[in-house]
Amino acid sequence: FLWYPYNLDFDFSVMAQFQNFSINNLGDPFIESNYGVHSRQFEVAVLDWFARLWDLQQDEYWGYITNCGTEGNLHGLLVGRELFPDGIIYASCESHYSVFKAARMYRVECVEIDTLVSGEMNCADFKSKLSQNPGRPAIVNVNIGTTVKGAIDDLDRIIRTLEKCGFRDRFYIHCDGALAGLMMPFIKQAPKVTFKKPIGSVSVSGHKFMGCPVPCGVVITRLEHVKVLSTDIEYLSSRDATIMGSRNGHAPMFLWYTLNKKGYRGIRKEVQKCLRNAHHLANRLREAGVSAYLNELSSTVVFERPHDEAFVHKWQLACEGSIAHVVVMPNVSVEKLNNFVEELIGERPRWHEGGGFRVPCVAKDIGQENCLCGVHDKK
């Protein structure tokens, strides 16, 4: 079960002509450097597209195409730290591991916030933890789709909490939209991630929903913010404000090509398909007596962890504690989902030989109301 689009429905003949060039986007995407084989025009076009998506004017934003979601988080949080050198990073305990890695790398105190059963940040706990450090600015990581449950932190409530606790003008918000950051704008009822709100940066991955065949991502921040990071590098005749130095020049071309080929409407259609298919999977699992949970705006289906390593390996399930998840991407068909459910149901009783099969309790992970174990199932 591959959550990433690994074997790609991509017209590679278009790209093949560029494959034997070493394309390198050294330095700042907006400044021509002295290395001529670059794809900076494509990079800037992709960045323009994302800036527009998140409501930043062309002359107000800065950004670049990263190597992965981690680099986007490293960049966003570094901007936050440079703006607030004595700030504290606040992040829910279900945030991506790169957030905690960044805190350690950057020598910034990191306070973990509890989550609700859904995986969302618990704003009551956030409030109480903010109040323990009223004197130090807050650098907040907001998850637009957590890694395991696909939960969307409530951006508006987080901002209200910060303002109520007296942090007005003393906070920086980075939105980690690795997966869902690209899906939210295409869902009508979804809360809006936008620079019209007081956020500092947003990052997404390019090899997940977009299906780019090399790991990559996008980070967008406000132009005024990035100045704190920039250093002129004379021998590149460019400026350094990125985490990495040399940057893959094929990735921007893939992203540009995909955005143009699919278009806004094509992406919306794919988002809708993913949500539909994820609901289908969650329903089929529940019908079969497997405890499952799906966040309303997410395509990540969480369910009881299969008790068989071979099965987990075959379907490449990501597991944590007593749960596993499947991220339903555009390449995942209903047929594949059905095959998966049928095999799971067929194999499941065999994993509990001897003692007889009992549905495991996952109430702690996905809530009593979603747990189908002997104690919690009300049917």
Add this chain to the structure above:
Amino acid sequence: FLWYPYNLDFDFSVMAQFQNFSINNLGDPFIESNYGVHSRQFEVAVLDWFARLWDLQQDEYWGYITNCGTEGNLHGLLVGRELFPDGIIYASCESHYSVFKAARMYRVECVEIDTLVSGEMNCADFKSKLSQNPGRPAIVNVNIGTTVKGAIDDLDRIIRTLEKCGFRDRFYIHCDGALAGLMMPFIKQAPKVTFKKPIGSVSVSGHKFMGCPVPCGVVITRLEHVKVLSTDIEYLSSRDATIMGSRNGHAPMFLWYTLNKKGYRGIRKEVQKCLRNAHHLANRLREAGVSAYLNELSSTVVFERPHDEAFVHKWQLACEGSIAHVVVMPNVSVEKLNNFVEELIGERPRWHEGGGFRVPCVAKDIGQENCLCGVHDKK
């Protein structure tokens, strides 16, 4: 003038079959993760090759294939900081900008050491600066080929200086071998970079000398050291000890293929060719009255900066102050070098219209003995 091998003499048909797979080496190269489309076997084979090159046993090293030289430096210096949390980073002022970026990111004090005219670290200055902070451990960045002049810092002398100044067991050495780290082992008379000496890590770039068509690099460290960085990441069923998260899976295959196709002897031949061609270029420039300098073990030719932006752009010269450089890579032919010199000589007098042409003085940058200006030229 492209210092990187941009248009590649590479059998792409071999690699083409993998191009439409999204290959991602998440997590630790030595631990199978739950994402199945990876090239970890190739990665480990490449790492084994480099560990052997630098004299580390298979069970004594750790490393990974990075996105670029910068990531290798970020990793090496982070290992140093984690081993010596109150250490100071010492780096020559001609070190790559990523070293200073790392110091800033990691909140580590950084002391810049003067250089000799050759670009090498000035060990007398190193000694005097060490003596100003006798109580704090030293994290030293050693350049195996500086960015602008291709200078090789004297590793043995740096180690002796540290030991003489009382830093025994209280230092960490990272060798930044971005370009020349891969050339040195193939030059008989070159000082040896080896883990038999008390160094902590070495990094190189894969898209420069090796000509990999995507930016990448290799970092190797001692297995005992990397434990300070490692964190188990359950949902990947792997361990996190890298800077980035998702990592390009095509790069290891390109590197593996190149190492196997060229072999040890093939690489040695290319190194010799580069040195020969670099000497040819330096000689031709000097014969034509252009001040030029070439470090003995380097293929980076430094010369007076052409006073014409169009010329600089056309030949894609990297410039700093009053000098420019050309890095002679395997793809650069004698014919190309000759064309370059002829055009430079032909154009040069026109850049100084009016006042008549005078050879600019670059004694400050490359030494009086290499300067062919009116004052310093003894001929």
